[in-house]
Amino acid sequence: MAIDRAQVRHVARLSRLALSPEEEERFAAQLGHVLEYIERLKAIDVSGVEPLSFAGEASSPMREDLSRPCLPREKVLAQAPEQDGQAFLVPRIIE
Amino acid sequence: MPVADFEPVIGLEVHAQLLTRSKIFCGCSTSFGAPPNTQVCPVCLGLPGALPSLNRAAVEMAIKAGKAFGCRIAERSIWARKNYFYPDLPKGYQISQYELPICSGGAVPVPGLGTIGLTRIHLEEDAGKNIHAESGSQVDLNRSGVPLIEIVGEPQLRSAEEASEYLKALRLSLIYLGINDGNLEEGSFRCDANVSVRPRGTQKLGTRVELKNINSFRFVRQAIEYEIERQVKEIESGGKVLQQTRLFDNEKGVTRSMRSKEEANDYRYFPEPDLPPLLVSPEWAAKVQVPKLPHEVLDELTRSGVAQADARTIVADPRLVEVHRRVGGDPRRAALFVVGELARAVNEKEADLAALKFEPAQVAEVWKLQDAGTLSSTAAKEVLAELIRSGKPPARIVQEKGLAQVSDAGALEAVVDAVLARSVSEAEKYKAGKKNLLGFFVGQAMKELKGKGNPGALNELFKRKLGD
Amino acid sequence: MKVDLLPLSRVSAALAAREVSPEALLESSLERIRALDGKLHAFLRLTEGEARAAAKAASQRRERIGPLDGVPIALKDIFCMEGVETTAGSRILKGYLPPYDATVVRKLKQAGAVIVGKLNMDEFAMGSSTENSAFGPTRNPWDLERTPGGSSGGSAAAVAARMVPGTLGTDTGGSIRQPAALVGCAGMKPTYGRVSRFGVIAFASSLDQVGAFAQDVRGVALLLSAIAGHDPDDQTSSTRPVPDYAASLARGVRGLRIGVPAEYFGEGLQPEIDKAVRAGIEVLRSEGCEVKPISLPNSPHAIAAYYIVATAEASSNLARYDGVRYGHRARATQLLEMYERTRAEGFGAEVKRRIMLGTYALSAGYYDAYYLRAQKVRALIRRDFDTAFATVDAVVCPTSPTTAFRLGEKVDDPLAMYLNDIYTVPVNLAGLPGISVPCGFDNKRLPIGMQLIGKPFDEETLLRLAHAYEQRAGFAEQLPPLVEHAGR
Numbered sequence A: 001m002a003i004d005r006a007q008v009r010h011v012a013r014l015s016r017l018a019l020s021p022e023e024e025e026r027f028a029a030q031l032g033h034v035l036e037y038i039e040r041l042k043a044i045d046v047s048g049v050e051p052l053s054f055a056g057e058a059s060s061p062m063r064e065d066l067s068r069p070c071l072p073r074e075k076v077l078a079q080a081p082e083q084d085g086q087a088f089l090v091p092r093i094i095e
Numbered sequence B: 001m002p003v004a005d006f007e008p009v010i011g012l013e014v015h016a017q018l019l020t021r022s023k024i025f026c027g028c029s030t031s032f033g034a035p036p037n038t039q040v041c042p043v044c045l046g047l048p049g050a051l052p053s054l055n056r057a058a059v060e061m062a063i064k065a066g067k068a069f070g071c072r073i074a075e076r077s078i079w080a081r082k083n084y085f086y087p088d089l090p091k092g093y094q095i096s097q098y099e100l101p102i103c104s105g106g107a108v109p110v111p112g113l114g115t116i117g118l119t120r121i122h123l124e125e126d127a128g129k130n131i132h133a134e135s136g137s138q139v140d141l142n143r144s145g146v147p148l149i150e151i152v153g154e155p156q157l158r159s160a161e162e163a164s165e166y167l168k169a170l171r172l173s174l175i176y177l178g179i180n181d182g183n184l185e186e187g188s189f190r191c192d193a194n195v196s197v198r199p200r201g202t203q204k205l206g207t208r209v210e211l212k213n214i215n216s217f218r219f220v221r222q223a224i225e226y227e228i229e230r231q232v233k234e235i236e237s238g239g240k241v242l243q244q245t246r247l248f249d250n251e252k253g254v255t256r257s258m259r260s261k262e263e264a265n266d267y268r269y270f271p272e273p274d275l276p277p278l279l280v281s282p283e284w285a286a287k288v289q290v291p292k293l294p295h296e297v298l299d300e301l302t303r304s305g306v307a308q309a310d311a312r313t314i315v316a317d318p319r320l321v322e323v324h325r326r327v328g329g330d331p332r333r334a335a336l337f338v339v340g341e342l343a344r345a346v347n348e349k350e351a352d353l354a355a356l357k358f359e360p361a362q363v364a365e366v367w368k369l370q371d372a373g374t375l376s377s378t379a380a381k382e383v384l385a386e387l388i389r390s391g392k393p394p395a396r397i398v399q400e401k402g403l404a405q406v407s408d409a410g411a412l413e414a415v416v417d418a419v420l421a422r423s424v425s426e427a428e429k430y431k432a433g434k435k436n437l438l439g440f441f442v443g444q445a446m447k448e449l450k451g452k453g454n455p456g457a458l459n460e461l462f463k464r465k466l467g468d
Numbered sequence C: 001m002k003v004d005l006l007p008l009s010r011v012s013a014a015l016a017a018r019e020v021s022p023e024a025l026l027e028s029s030l031e032r033i034r035a036l037d038g039k040l041h042a043f044l045r046l047t048e049g050e051a052r053a054a055a056k057a058a059s060q061r062r063e064r065i066g067p068l069d070g071v072p073i074a075l076k077d078i079f080c081m082e083g084v085e086t087t088a089g090s091r092i093l094k095g096y097l098p099p100y101d102a103t104v105v106r107k108l109k110q111a112g113a114v115i116v117g118k119l120n121m122d123e124f125a126m127g128s129s130t131e132n133s134a135f136g137p138t139r140n141p142w143d144l145e146r147t148p149g150g151s152s153g154g155s156a157a158a159v160a161a162r163m164v165p166g167t168l169g170t171d172t173g174g175s176i177r178q179p180a181a182l183v184g185c186a187g188m189k190p191t192y193g194r195v196s197r198f199g200v201i202a203f204a205s206s207l208d209q210v211g212a213f214a215q216d217v218r219g220v221a222l223l224l225s226a227i228a229g230h231d232p233d234d235q236t237s238s239t240r241p242v243p244d245y246a247a248s249l250a251r252g253v254r255g256l257r258i259g260v261p262a263e264y265f266g267e268g269l270q271p272e273i274d275k276a277v278r279a280g281i282e283v284l285r286s287e288g289c290e291v292k293p294i295s296l297p298n299s300p301h302a303i304a305a306y307y308i309v310a311t312a313e314a315s316s317n318l319a320r321y322d323g324v325r326y327g328h329r330a331r332a333t334q335l336l337e338m339y340e341r342t343r344a345e346g347f348g349a350e351v352k353r354r355i356m357l358g359t360y361a362l363s364a365g366y367y368d369a370y371y372l373r374a375q376k377v378r379a380l381i382r383r384d385f386d387t388a389f390a391t392v393d394a395v396v397c398p399t400s401p402t403t404a405f406r407l408g409e410k411v412d413d414p415l416a417m418y419l420n421d422i423y424t425v426p427v428n429l430a431g432l433p434g435i436s437v438p439c440g441f442d443n444k445r446l447p448i449g450m451q452l453i454g455k456p457f458d459e460e461t462l463l464r465l466a467h468a469y470e471q472r473a474g475f476a477e478q479l480p481p482l483v484e485h486a487g488r
């Protein structure tokens, strides 16, 4: 088993996803199956290989430091689930 | 063991807002104090589909800081995502630098401490602001995407006092470089401190605690002192210092643990795929001009003869350095003006360094009048005071206030002759050797001239007429 | 044949010759959509009002802006369009109205294209069957019980069903080429960086690329010329000049060297596809191409590397859907609960699986073993292609190991679904251009696609080869039964 339920719970918390116990179990099985397949990467000799994280061209012109018009606030807030005309509103933060 | 038997080890991480016009990855304005959510766009709001577009000026300012502190400037550095959820972080990640920062190494000169080493300086974006209320929080994203450099210092500081000195020196240096406004209250210069203690004489580092939310120099000292004492007490009572993040409560003067979340530190950094590697050619880096740092200006001033104390006063405010430079002439005399007349006027709110009314070069005109004998030293002071207040041309001030001395030989001679004509007996006594009567003659002449006679010229005239 | 059944380039020519007006063309497009989409479900919504205004403006223009002026085009629902609901196939974005246009949308509007509506897709482009759409699956016009592929299934199906002559999609691991193969049209994924991604809802930023579908290769070339080019808002977009792709088609293919990679013709490949693609290669040989066997030894590891890289980036890209500024928000009294429930309610199962897989691959203690290793394998895959391109001008292989599979066949077996992209994923990992062209049918009369892979920024060679092949093979003109039955 490549991943157990406790790990799934931990990863779900990091990802901010509430899972039901059934989902935990199902995802553990499915992710385990996929991770088993991915294990094959371990057999490949990658010694001395530089990782390729950027497949595009190396240089791109940077933006000049000029300010552009911003969005009108009505438009900014229009899509918000909760707002007070000035700011987005979120529930109390309990750390 | 008492506190004195422990050695504190302190390293500071400073976040400094760069003085660009627009944000680091979008064209929104960076100005402070706009109404909430009026300086935002799809990019800094983290809207679906938006992508970052790097501001060249932010990079240049980081290069400037790196060069000023003698860092290595990386020809190729990498953007990274720091992942965590918080309402003021619209994308759910902060674009920062992690494994390959733009600057590494280097040191900050700190008066009295020599230099304090730097681990790195990297570029990143700021988050927005949460305004907490009882029922919930408001989220304002105006600050989201404002460019920052994070300056990570080596843990070479050994007391709260040293930490505060380092911070002051760093702040002043950034202001000199013109890349940060040094404003702690508005949060454009922020500091976190890593504090640990170890028994004196030992090398192994103790468990470090990260202190956040320190927003004044006084609080830096308070927070670190409190934390050192707390850690020592913890060890003394047989306990252990826990690795954690603590918030400084500036009302109570204590540090408090932020509830430790087990995953809090798993930021899952990885290279930012939306931005190509940041390339800084040696040619580009070479072209970036670095102005003089405070310690260099201090050296220059003292070498030119300015008194140590005056030089320090001037260097502490780059605006005073600028005035000193623009006054020109004899550096000592200019320094005396800056720490004298100008400082007094600023103190008495008759001048504002942010908006000077006068042209510093005009000070030399006053000196010229004084040196030519047109102004007495008292009158010169009065002219300078008015110059600072109003910025009127010195000649006009002299005229309006009627401050010019009579130095004209013809005009003085008539008065001298008149005084001698009615003081025959005193003249006799003088000639007989009572030389201190010279003061009497000059005084008589001054009375006649309503105080505007040039004392030096009168002295000379009387001496000559009396046969000396 | 009616103009609206013609491939894009001929529709464009008909408009230029004023054989048809943009308005009439739009109306027949809308009519076919109304007639067929109840069965097909290619569209998530129509933008009739905007389309009619654009068609009217096009017909009133004295001079055509270019070849796309007046041409009805539809967009995968991953492209932000100001004021038009854009969901990326997800419940979490239901009702979301972007305040800006994606760069490609702006470019299409400037080219005079008539944007007809938004097309169905797998949620956040995660899937190979369009069954992961929160709004129900799209069906294949060749067999309504089967999938059109994915994730750009709506874009492919709409072109194959002649609802519009051209559509845009995105391709992260095959999401343009695989559905193009499964519905029998042409679909191209350009080089990474050739087209701006600004305003395109991200799945995996280092792999995503915008591309086009049309029934004909020339149509794809016309669309690509309109959308390609540098965009200061996307710093991963290239500053190289954009060629006139359609003009380059005339140059022919004689003398081009094409490589046939042994690894792409192995176990798991449907025999009819093997046969059809080999026959396709013979056609290219007879057109004067030199055919060479090549090896891409690390390509078989591509799926494993891809599912780490893509999910890692996705886990981060999808963090912004937090219920704070837009989109769905669950009821909750405190913040953590709001995050967890919003995302649990808003995302579908496949998206959750991928977010968790990506989070896992990046989390403390696993980064080196998974993410870093995957990026190194990615480097090896790219190196294989570099080596191959020293001796060939393009690589030819199948697009998909199977023809269209049945709806529901793979939904509960994520790995089986992932393996469907085995021939397309290496191209994304290496950042190369790829195109799929129709190359026949299996014995159930389901379309087969042939894939051509090119050097970075050498879309021209791929388009030339695909065009030359298409001219000889003639599969592009075949109508699926759905359209056939609706009557010409």
Ligand SMILES: [Mg+2]
Pocket (backbone or CB within 6 Å): B015, B096, B124, B150
């Ligand atoms: Mg930081």
Ligand SMILES: [Zn+2]
Pocket (backbone or CB within 6 Å): B023, B026, B027, B028, B039, B040, B041, B042, B043, B044, B045, B145
């Ligand atoms: Zn912005």
